Amino acid sequence: MTTKYPRATPDRAPRDYDDIPGTYVMDGDHSRRGYALNMFCMSLNQEANRDAFRADESGYLDAYALTDDQREAVLQRDWLGLLRLGGNIYYTFKLAIFDGLSMQQVGASMSGIEAEEFQQMMIDGGRPIEGNRTIADRGAAPAQEQH
């Protein structure tokens, strides 16, 4: 995929949703990892904060206890990486809104296809559930992108 950050290994016992492909469930483990990152994103709800972030992105991020990887993923707009580093899409989308991106553009980036292709996929009925239920399922389906 389009990010250098691997999927984090949860610091908890395995759960039945861990085998859903390409899905980062916002459970306690994920939320703990992403708290500062998501709260940074949330701050962009306020216009004064958007102005401050626009003026000095890196300086603005100093106020949040981000890891080096999280900071870099924010500055790089690594949409998939942000999820893998603890982000939640409703929060990271605040950064996309800041950039003037639509959810479809971000969806295309996270799934490694062009925005036009993503848009057409939606018009054609969306990404099919067949072949996308489990990680094993997805690996077995040659028509689907491998991740």
Add this chain to the structure above:
Amino acid sequence: MAQIIGGIGTSHVPAVGAAIDHNKQNEPYWVPYFEKIAPVRAWVREAKPDVCIIAYNDHASAFSLALIPTFAIGVAATFPPADEGYGPRQVPDVAGHPPLAWHLAESLILDEFDMTIVNEMSVDHGLTVPLSVMFDQPEEWPCKVVPLCVNVIQYPAPTGNRCYQLGKAIRRAVDEFPGDERVLILGTGGMSHQLQGERAGLVNADFDLSFLDRIVTDPGGQAAVPHTDYLREAGSEGIELVMWMIMRGALDEQVREVHRAHHVPTSNTSNGVIVLENA
């Protein structure tokens, strides 16, 4: 006594709100969706609700990870539209119904549902888009609103069954409210969609149509569906559908399906709307 006049389940897709706000309802992309919901708007015009109880979720607007209430009820007189990052939606402020909201809060807590009571809160697309779906672009919203905000972002959301039981408790409370209000209840969000990750864009129309069937005829069975089934089958954001169970719980055991619409896509989302009356 106040009376539940019906229930509506509807998606609350931001792009639908944007299409209405920016007068795109006649654009080819949007025509089929708005044609399908025309009978819903006609039903609501006829039904003339005085108050809508709207079960919805906040999307990192009024609540953040700093504080995550599972069920929050808004008791204020006014709820302004939230700035979700674009500046607030240019829609009217939402008028609350403090006497009914406080009655619900007190009744629900004594009925053992531990509600969070909210006096100050902005409302995001989760609440305002369903108003636009029903009422289009009025100068003022033609009814009052009791916002019932449900956490579905931080795992775990309340179970489908907990939502269903909450709906039943809401029904008991409304039936005891000394007023002649005509109350419409809404469950919003869904249908199948996944916004995040490599599986973004997932739609499962079979799941959605089965959900629409079962919410009418087998709500108890649907209420028992576990979270992982929603996450896997309806996409990670499809879990919002548990909020429809609140609406269903507030209706009679037997309901009449008045109208149903299903449309793919609206933005990244499978869009469904259903109108139910007590049979």
